[in-house]
Every structure is written in structure tokens, then in C-alpha cells.
Amino acid sequence: MAAPPLRVLACGDVEGRLEALFGRVRAIQGKSGRFDMLLCVGSFFGSASEAEWAEYRSGAKKAPIPTYILGANDPEAVSYFPDVNGCEMAENITYLGRRGLYSGASGLQIAYLSGTEAQQEPAPAYSFSAKDVAELKTSLLATPSFRGVDILLTSPWPRGAETFGNSAGEIDTKRCGSKLISDLAASLKPRYHFAALEKAYYERLPYRNHTVLQESPRHVSRFIALAEVGNAAKKKEEAACQFFFDLKKQQGRKRPSGGRERGDSQPQQAKRPAQPTGPCWFCLASPEVEKHLVVSIGTHCYLALAKGGLLPDHVLILPIGHYQSVVDLSPDVVEEVTKYKAALKEFFRSKGKRYVLFERNYRSQHLQLQVVPVPLDQCTPEDIKESFIAQAQEQQIELSEIPEHTDITQVVQPGTPYFYVELDTGEKLFHRIRGRFPLHFGREVLASEALLGVPQRADWRQCAAERSEEEAQARAFRRDFQPFDFALRA
Known part of the structure; x- marks a missing residue:
């Protein structure tokens, strides 16, 4: 033990x-x-x-x-x-x-x-x-x-x-x-x-x-x-x-001594999602959602293929309700996000891949956790981190590594713009956005020759596919992911 x-x-x-x-x-x-x-x-x-x-x-x-x-x-x-x-x-x-x-x-x-x-x-x-x-x-x-x-x-x-x-x-x-x-x-x-x-x-x-x-x-x-x-x-x-x-699994969990954190024995009042100020493309109940891209639906979150994805198995983890960022999520939603990350890690590893997850909480109104698979034999975790950091330095972006045991809520307050990268090993990179920020930065790094080698797919708008092709990709992902989908066993 x-x-x-x-x-x-x-x-x-x-x-x-x-x-x-x-x-x-x-x-x-x-x-x-x-x-x-x-x-x-x-x-x-x-x-x-x-x-x-x-x-x-x-x-x-x-x-x-x-x-x-x-x-x-x-x-x-x-x-x-x-x-x-x-x-x-x-x-x-x-x-x-x-x-x-x-x-x-x-x-x-x-x-x-x-x-x-x-x-x-x-x-x-x-x-x-x-x-x-x-x-x-x-x-x-x-x-x-x-x-x-x-x-x-x-x-x-x-x-x-x-x-x-x-x-x-x-x-x-x-x-x-x-x-x-x-x-x-x-x-x-x-x-x-x-x-x-x-x-x-x-x-x-x-x-x-x-x-x-x-x-x-x-x-x-x-x-x-x-x-x-x-x-x-x-x-x-x-x-x-x-x-x-x-200083082990929970190392870095910081809180004021008078506060409360997830895992305390006393129940917390559930955080209610904010309401969108206009039409939202990602609230599952919204008519704007392209439901043919949805591949799994849980209690609080769902998975969908990315529109104009870098790869056919580029997916998004999205809250069903309206949340701006990871920092705003209620404990129940955080728990299900964690389950989806674990399931995707197991799924992609079965295919000889590791995933890279990134979030851009800047000029977006609904949380989108972009999950992009990378072949295990093509890139190591150090290759991925160094590519992000090197390209960030070229654009004068301060991208810092934070301890894998540290929750992002420890380093940023709700409402603060940020960019965040997480590997399926638990390693994390973070940038607090204080001015302008390149909207396609995460995709540009992953699409670069150093990683996936598809620089022409850095902008999702240039990667549009016919609806029939998107439906076929969603069916294929849904079929392959089924053995790993905890939502089907609930």
C-alpha cells in the first residue's frame, strides 16, 4: 500500500x-x-x-x-x-x-x-x-x-x-x-x-x-x-x-487556511453556470450546436470532433452548460472532465498515440478543451514542451511550466485571460494573457514541422470539410471510442 x-x-x-x-x-x-x-x-x-x-x-x-x-x-x-x-x-x-x-x-x-x-x-x-x-x-x-x-x-x-x-x-x-x-x-x-x-x-x-x-x-x-x-x-x-x-499526489494544493477546497468533507453549494450573452455554438441545448460532430455525452460534459480539426481524431471536451473556462467549473463538471481526459488517454494510447490538450481563455465565450493526438514514436513529451516554449519565445510570449500536481485554479483567478497546455503525462505550461494573443497559437505549434508536420492546417477555417465527411469521421470515432466511453456504462 x-x-x-x-x-x-x-x-x-x-x-x-x-x-x-x-x-x-x-x-x-x-x-x-x-x-x-x-x-x-x-x-x-x-x-x-x-x-x-x-x-x-x-x-x-x-x-x-x-x-x-x-x-x-x-x-x-x-x-x-x-x-x-x-x-x-x-x-x-x-x-x-x-x-x-x-x-x-x-x-x-x-x-x-x-x-x-x-x-x-x-x-x-x-x-x-x-x-x-x-x-x-x-x-x-x-x-x-x-x-x-x-x-x-x-x-x-x-x-x-x-x-x-x-x-x-x-x-x-x-x-x-x-x-x-x-x-x-x-x-x-x-x-x-x-x-x-x-x-x-x-x-x-x-x-x-x-x-x-x-x-x-x-x-x-x-x-x-x-x-x-x-x-x-x-x-x-x-x-x-x-x-x-x-508534497506527493496533492503537492502544490494551496488554499487559505480559512477557505475550502475540493475533497473537503463538508458539502459545497453547486456553482451555477453563467448564461451566455448571445448565441453559443457549444452549449449543447443551443440550436447552433453542430450535433453531428458529437461523439459522446456524459452528465455534465460531452465530446465532439473539432470543426476543421488538425486531424480526424482531434476532439473537444466541452461542458454541457455554459462555462467560460476551466477556472469557472463546478466540482461535478471538473470530475467529469477528468474522467474524459483519462478515457481519452487510454483510447489514444491503445492506438500508439499521446494527447496534447490546450485551452485558450481569450476571445471565446464557452470553454473548449482542445485534445489533439500525437504519435508516441514521433514526439516525446520534451519535444512537445520545447516546441511550445520555443515558438512562444519567438512571439515574445512568456510560457511557464507549472508543477504537474498543481491545479490551474491555483495560478489564475476567474475572468483572467490565459493560455494553457497539458500533456497526458500531467506536465503543464501556462501563459497569463495581458494584451493581444495569437488566436491560432496552439494549433500552429502542433501543426508545425517539429510535431505533426501539417502547417497548412494551422487555421481551422482552411480545413473545412463536407458535412458528409464530418459525419463519417464522427461515426468512426464514436465506434472506436465506445469501449473507453464511461458515459455508455453509466
């Missing part, structure tokens, strides 16, 4: 508010089940720490889950840490140390660096120096099989965190943070990098750890800066203070 996913909470500056911190942890666990550990970045102790801390240090009170903290960031906090190399501070509260690697029984690897960047040598007890960073890098990079750590914990941000990424709001990332930490993160290639100290929440879009077409592909990194715990001046933002991440 597979081990259950490791569940990890991460929080920002505690500043001595231990009751607020652990009260929130208990509330989260009461709603969402038990977590395995809590990781604290930033300043754990503050000016009002002593009275609360004395109760935990004496054993009168106990942290509800194993809690791992970083060291002092200022001279006043140094006295709280009796051993610079790390130690148990109280029951269930452990100081990791000045720098190093924590590796649990699960195999999770957490690299950590305590303090702020030193302005002089030797570095004081609340700071780190270039020597500390160099020694930490050397100890980890010496392993020939090293490909990156799971988590990097630092208190300061890396300098220039928003470079080539999304805006950090009012935070001046060119001035705040540490250049040494930027260098450390680039070398250790963490899947997640948590930091604090700036009293603001910021989640940078994921970034690649390899040069496209020049280096072997590696996982992407996500930098997440966390706001402080329980700040009375920021009650409206308090939900952003703690976020949790499941």
Missing part, C-alpha cells in the same frame, strides 16, 4: 504570537485533517515572546504538530537559541540550525539557511555570509545525482524575486532580499522556496531550472513569500498568512 501524501504547513513571521499560530494550526487540522509538520520562516520570536514562550519551554503547553523554525534575524532574538547548530527548543519545536539539510523518513529534503545577509565578516550569530552559502552549496552539489531539493527555507527573499515574473506589488524586489539567497536558490533548484520578513504574501509564477533546447529538463521552482501571523492590522489579509502543500 502506498504511503499517504506528506502534508506540510508553512507560515511566515510568528514574532512571538505562539497562541495565534498554534490556534490557527488546530483550526486548520479540525477542518482538513492532520498535517505532518509545520515549517516557520522569518522571525519566530518577537518583543512580546517571553511570557508565551515560557509556557512552551516548561512543557505547560505543547505545539500541536512537529514545528521546525529558523534562527535569529536580529541581535535581540539571539538569546532564544542555545545552540547555533540546531536543537530541540521545546516539545514539538525544533530549531533547524544555522544552515544545512533536513531529510525526514519520507525522503523529503529541506535545505535551510537562518538569519539575514551579513554586512561584515565574521558574520554575527543572527546573519549568514558568503562562506555559509558556499559551504551549504558544496555539501549538496557534491552528490553526482543531485537534481534539486524539495524545499528551501530562508528568512529573507531572494533579491530580484519578480524578475521575468509577475509583480510583487508594493515590494521593491530590486532592493529587498539577498543576492546570496538568489544564488543559493539558483544552485539548489528547490521545488518550493519559502521566505518572509517583508510582511506581505507573494507567490511568484513558477520558473524553469534549465535552458530550453540546451539543457536536460528539470522540475520548476515556486517562490512563495508568506505574510506574518495574526497581525491585527491586516485582518482582511490574514487568510494569506499560512498556506499548506501536500
